[in-house]
Amino acid sequence: MGTAAIPLILTVLLIVVAWRVVFGFNKDLVRVGAWGELARRSLPFAAITLMAASLPLVQGRGGSVPVIWAIAFGVFLILSRFVSEPAGERRASRAFRKGDYEGAAALYRKLAEERPLARHWAFLGAALGAGGHSEEALEASSKAAELDPQYGLAYYNRALILRNSGRRSRAIKDLKRALEADLPSRFKKAARGTLQEMQKK
Secondary structure, rough: OOOOOHHHHHHHHHHHHHHHHHHHHHHHHHHOOOHHHHHHHHHHHHHHHHHHHHHHHOOOOOOOHHHHHHHHHHHHHHHHHHHOOOHHHHHHHHHHHHHHHHHHHHHHHHHHHHHHOOOHHHHHHHHHHHHOOOOHHHHHHHHHHHHHHOOHHHHHHHHHHHOOOOOOHHHHHHHHHHHEOOOOHHHHHHHHHHHHHHHHH
């Protein structure tokens, strides 16, 4: 195997990593069979795959072909990024990050009604909880857990709401369930820390 195989190997590795990222962040969609939603969220990675697959066709070509290829795929990647995440989700996420929990809750509620996915209900629960609407937040988080019992973020959000409202034993139970379920690593670390802190008391 010569040095000519290195670009091919790197391309294959890039494709494998890209698709692992897609499925890693969207396991909930796979579990509930939301294939259209998964396909939409896969668009940027499909663009990367197509770009990587077409790279050998433009390598070593002179003139303007490589430049046109790079510009075309750059535009394709940017467009696919905007199409892959629904505008409502972007607006809701932006409102939440800015501290506009009422606005975020309204947007997430609309998303949950249009597409009743566990992630939308969990994010609605988080926005309601952050806005001080504990009982509504618990209902939304419970709905998320009901729709996808393996969606760890639903249990994690519910645990935080329960903890903040003084329901310690239920919060501990939900933290344990969150750690057993599908929970992103950054939340797992936070859930472990919160659980250890609560068990010490």
